Structures are given as structure tokens and as C-alpha cells.
Amino acid sequence: MMADLLGMDPDRIGRLRSPERLAYFDPARIWEVLRPAPDCTLIDIGAGVGFITLPFAKAYPGAKVYGCDILEGMVGLLAEDAAAQGLDNLAASLMRPNAIDLPDGCADIVIMAQVHHELDAPEPLMAECHRLLAPGGTVAIVDWKDEENGKSPAKGRRVPEATIRAHLTGAGFRDLDSHEIYEFHAFITGQA
């Protein structure tokens, strides 16, 4: 029996969980680049159905993983899937739009995947990412490329990479780097 969807559209949830996404958005590519320590702390902001959170927690059993979302339905689904997969290193938790209930400097990695283009004003959340990271920690942003490629959303719904970089710089991140690992997504990292 699936957790109560609490108003989430089942069709949309089905698409988010679709394994077909793996063909062009394999989350393992992210940690191939990040090379996290086995005992790292990772926070996934806007974790949704756990497309990234679940495989990361599985690949890094010694890591502490937080999957955060503003929808209680998502948090419920993620907690249920983590329990079903025996991932006791994964905590699903409810967040407010720009506030995660975790202490300053607690994380080695903060991931925001497919979240940026949903935000009208990403700056406060970028600042929250910086607050959560230990000095030298890594923020990792994945979002649709700003191009007509048959997958990315329509213009106006995409965020140019330069804009994401400006948001990161504005929040105090340095040593920004872009990684060409996906056909349809940009992947940008920065250091706190």
C-alpha cells in the first residue's frame, strides 16, 4: 500500500519515478564527479521521489543522507521507499521553502537537482545551501540545459547556466565548475 499522496498528482509522480529517466539522467554520474567521502553528509534539497537520494544512500551506506521536500506527500513516499530498501542512513524530512531544519555547516554536499527552474527567487535557497555546508563543502546544481533539445522545458521555464552561476556567486560560492555529463542537463558545482 503506497503512502498517502496528499494531493500529489499520481501521473506526475509516476513520471518522476519512471526508470526511463535513467537513460539521460543517471544520478550515479553525479557522484562520479563529486567523489564523496564514504562517511560524508549529503543533503538533497527538493528530493521529491528520491530519484537521487535513494541511489546515493544505497551507494554510500556509511553516509548520512537527508532528503528534504516541501510536500509532505513526497516526504512520506521517500520515507516509505527508504524503509522498503533498508536504507537506515536516509532521513526524509519536511522543509519550508527556503529553510531546512539542520544546523550550520553540517553538510559536505548539498544537491539541488531539477529545482532551480521551479523557483521564482532562488537566492534565499542558495544562501540556505551555503549555510548548511561546512567550509569547503560542495554545492551541486543540476537543471535542464537552456536549449531546445526535445527534453528541456519551454524557454521561460529554463534557467541559463550563467544565471545559476550568478546565483551561486551571490550566495558566496567560489571555484564554480561546469561538468558536461548529461545530454539535457547542466551540472554546476561550487565550493562553500
Next chain:
Amino acid sequence: MSDESPNDGRDGTAADSIDPKLLEILVCPLTKGPLRYDREAQELVSEQARLAYPIREGIPIMLVDEARSLDD
């Protein structure tokens, strides 16, 4: 930042404000029909169910028991 988005995180309301695009994944839990975002009231309105679901501290509360009846 444009003048249309005064919510810059420094006015004390940012934590309580929600970006409407984040709501597109939601439907009325009762009717599964569409919701309208009432930014001023911080509610998600289901005209079909005649219910308004509250958004508290930026978190939509998608429970019929917590919803306000539009007909009261």
C-alpha cells in the same frame, strides 16, 4: 531580480512564501481536480470541492480536515 519579485529573502516573509511552480504537482486530494493558488490568502483553492487548503510557513497542508469550506 525584477521589481515583480519583491520577495528577496530579506523582508522576513521568504520562508513563508512559496513559488507557484512548485504547486503544479498538486491536485485536490478529494476530487483530484485542479487547484488555484491564492497568494494573498496563502491557500490552494479547489473550486470543485469548495475547499481551500491552507499553506502554513510555505508548506501546503493537503488534508480535507484542515481545509476551509468556501461555502461557510
